[in-house]
Amino acid sequence: MIVGYLIFSILTILTILRFFIKNNIFWTILKLILALLISISFPLNFNFQLKTLIFGVILFILSVIYFLLSSFVFNFQILKGLSKIKEYNFLFRILAGLIAGISEEIIYRGFLVIFLNGFFHNIFISSTISIFLFLIVHIPIWGILASIQISIWSIMLYVYFANTNDILALIVAHSLNDIFFFCCFKYRTSTKC
Numbered sequence: 152m153i154v155g156y157l158i159f160s161i162l163t164i165l166t167i168l169r170f171f172i173k174n175n176i177f178w179t180i181l182k183l184i185l186a187l188l189i190s191i192s193f194p195l196n197f198n199f200q201l202k203t204l205i206f207g208v209i210l211f212i213l214s215v216i217y218f219l220l221s222s223f224v225f226n227f228q229i230l231k232g233l234s235k236i237k238e239y240n241f242l243f244r245i246l247a248g249l250i251a252g253i254s255e256e257i258i259y260r261g262f263l264v265i266f267l268n269g270f271f272h273n274i275f276i277s278s279t280i281s282i283f284l285f286l287i288v289h290i291p292i293w294g295i296l297a298s299i300q301i302s303i304w305s306i307m308l309y310v311y312f313a314n315t316n317d318i319l320a321l322i323v324a325h326s327l328n329d330i331f332f333f334c335c336f337k338y339r340t341s342t343k344c
Contacts, residue, residue, distance in 0.1 A: 207323025
C-alpha cells in the first residue's frame, strides 16, 4: 500500500509537470508505466470479456451524447481545451487519448478510489474526493467550466465502477472518448468533419 501511495505521489507530480513541458511524450509514457505499476498492487478487475468491450462502447456512446448535449449548457468551453490539442499530429492525438484513458482510469477510478475507501470505508466519499482531484488536474488544460463538464461525465464512470469493479470497460470508454474528440476536432476545424 505504501509503494502504491509513493507511485501515486510521483504520478501526481508528473501530471502537474506535464502542463509546463510542451510536446514531450516522455512524461506521458512515464505516467502510463507508473499507472500500470499501481494496478499490479490493487484488486482491479482486468478480466477481459466481450461484455467488457460492449459496456465500454456503450459508455463511450453515452459520453459522446452527454458531451454534445452538455456543451450547450457549458457554452462550448471544452472547445478551448480541444483547440490546444489540434496542434499535435494525428498519431500523437491517438496515443494521447489512449494513454490518458488507461492512466486516468487506473489512477483515479482504480487506485485512488480503492486507496481512499480503505480509509473512509465509504465508496461515495472516496469517489467524491477522487472526482474533485480529477477536476483539479484537468483545470490547467480545459479551464474551470469544461473541467466541471468532464467531472460530471466522470460520475457516470464512477457509478459503473462502484457497481462492477470493471476497470477495463472504463478504459475502453475513456480512451475511445478522448481519441474521438481529440481527432474529430482537428477535422472539424478544417471543415472535413
